[in-house]
Amino acid sequence: VSKHFDEEARRLRTExxxxxxxxxxxxxxxxxxxSPPRPKRWLVLLAPAIAIAVIVLLALMIEPEPEPTAxxxxxxxxxxxxxxxxxxxxxxxxxxxxxxDVGTEAHDVKIRRGRARFSVKKRxxxxxxxxxxxxxxxxxxxxFTVEQSRRSGKIEVEEGVVEFRWNDxxxxxxxPGGSSLEWPRAKPxxxxxxxxxxxxxxxxxxxxxxxxxxxxxDLMSRLFQLKSQxxxxxxIELLEQGRQRADFSEAQRERLSFELGTVLRQSxxxxxxxxxxxxxxxxxxxxxxxxxxDRILAGCR
Amino acid sequence: VFRTCLKFxxxxxxxxxxxxxxxxxxxxxxxxxxxxxxxxxxxxxxVSVNECFMAMRRSRTSSRILAFLALAWxxxxxxxxxxxxxxxxxxxxxxxxxxxxxxxxxVMVMVHLEGKSQNEAAELLGLSKGQxxxxxxxxxxxxxSFEWEVAGE
Numbered sequence: 001v002s003k004h005f006d007e008e009a010r011r012l013r014t015e016x017x018x019x020x021x022x023x024x025x026x027x028x029x030x031x032x033x034x035s036p037p038r039p040k041r042w043l044v045l046l047a048p049a050i051a052i053a054v055i056v057l058l059a060l061m062i063e064p065e066p067e068p069t070a071x072x073x074x075x076x077x078x079x080x081x082x083x084x085x086x087x088x089x090x091x092x093x094x095x096x097x098x099x100x101d102v103g104t105e106a107h108d109v110k111i112r113r114g115r116a117r118f119s120v121k122k123r124x125x126x127x128x129x130x131x132x133x134x135x136x137x138x139x140x141x142x143x144f145t146v147e148q149s150r151r152s153g154k155i156e157v158e159e160g161v162v163e164f165r166w167n168d169x170x171x172x173x174x175x176p177g178g179s180s181l182e183w184p185r186a187k188p189x190x191x192x193x194x195x196x197x198x199x200x201x202x203x204x205x206x207x208x209x210x211x212x213x214x215x216x217x218d219l220m221s222r223l224f225q226l227k228s229q230x231x232x233x234x235x236i237e238l239l240e241q242g243r244q245r246a247d248f249s250e251a252q253r254e255r256l257s258f259e260l261g262t263v264l265r266q267s268x269x270x271x272x273x274x275x276x277x278x279x280x281x282x283x284x285x286x287x288x289x290x291x292x293x294d295r296i297l298a299g300c301r
Numbered sequence: 302v303f304r305t306c307l308k309f310x311x312x313x314x315x316x317x318x319x320x321x322x323x324x325x326x327x328x329x330x331x332x333x334x335x336x337x338x339x340x341x342x343x344x345x346x347x348v349s350v351n352e353c354f355m356a357m358r359r360s361r362t363s364s365r366i367l368a369f370l371a372l373a374w375x376x377x378x379x380x381x382x383x384x385x386x387x388x389x390x391x392x393x394x395x396x397x398x399x400x401x402x403x404x405x406x407x408v409m410v411m412v413h414l415e416g417k418s419q420n421e422a423a424e425l426l427g428l429s430k431g432q433x434x435x436x437x438x439x440x441x442x443x444x445x446s447f448e449w450e451v452a453g454e
Binding site: 003004005006008009011012013015016017019021025029032033 | 303304307308312314318321322325326329392393394395413414416441444448449450451
């Protein structure tokens with residue numbers, strides 16, 4: 001092949017100009033012109049890819065509602081995060097959904113504060129219970145929302161049935177789907193809001209669930225946690241309950257009583273703290289923290 | 302129209318037929334205004350050059366991606382390598398010109414295969430005379446680098 005550009009260019013031009021446009025090609029060209037326009041090839045090729053991308057995007061955007069595990073408990077939705085300590089649920093604000101699996105051994109939890117929507121699979125064994133400030137919610141397999149504030153709370157049942165057992169000994173109440181119940185009761189005879197439907201036939205009352213008592217060591221650990229979070233009301237409630245525990249020794253109750261005085265003082269309730277510590281000394285004249293108590297009492301009026 | 306496009310396509314008949322089809326579609330879109338075109342041959346030639354030049358300027362990368370997708374979509378179409386080989390069979394020069402960037406290739410086609418002056422090429426391709434001169438010089442340097450004997454060497 002010649003490497004002279006001008007010479008080769010002339011040869012190429014001659015060859016290209018001699019290329020025939022055959023009658024068959026001409027006819028094909030006419031047919032193509034008269035046929036409806038074909039969609040753009042790039043569009044045809046990209047359309048399936050775009051469709052797949054849209055489907056994937058939608059699938060990512062629509063998050064499936066979490067299903068309960070075999071023996072677990074699911075926070076189906078909400079704006080709370082759950083921290084589990086022992087068998088207590090501390091629900092604090094956050095921006096994502098949380099799966100709370102209590103495992104196969106646990107059968108009860110306690111909601112201290114917050115709002116959460118639950119979805120609980122029906123259990124063949126012991127029913128799951130959720131302890132709130134004024135009773136227990138016995139879960140039979142359902143979806144419902146629990147809201148617990150400092151002194152009151154509410155349950156809204158979406159579907160299924162739950163049973164609410166008052167901790168003051170009042171008869172248990174069965175709440176079907178669509179009903180709600182608030183605690184504490186405004187009046188003794190108005191325990192259930194008007195949305196509650198007619199109660200089903202009465203069933204033999206089940207014994208209240210066995211509350212798992214935390215050990216003294218765990219109680220103290222929890223106390224320090226609450227104090228570090230400046231949650232003095234919760235700490236006071238914890239100590240009040242602990243002081244009444246018959247299974248604690250006298251020394252343990254004395255220590256809890258002393259701690260109650262210090263927490264009262266830290267919470268700003270100085271007068272209550274002084275009164276409590278004076279009572280403490282009367283009850284425990286040889287208190288092991290006497291020096292510390294005397295120092296505190298010196299600042300009391 | 303077909304032969305002009307065949308030169309721009311350096312012997313690729315299918316590409317030239319597609320461009321020819323597009324040119325005649327543009328003509329059909331004019332409808333009754335065709336009669337107002339005084340020099341139909343000249344109009345067709347300008348439209349052909351423009352259509353081929355625009356088709357060449359489309360992104361080389363996207364063309365390769367689409368060619369790959371087209372290959373996956375339609376197995377009956379020959380692979381791009383086969384098309385290049387076909388052009389090389391036609392002429393060694395066509396193979397070298399096919400590797401040039403679109404603008405340089407268009408200038409070389411206009412000047413050396415269509416026999417136009419650089420001024421005419423500038424007018425038809427919508428480029429300035431200075432651009433045409435530079436593009437031509439670059440293309441000739443590219444050919445020289447492949448041991449082609451070009452004028453002025």
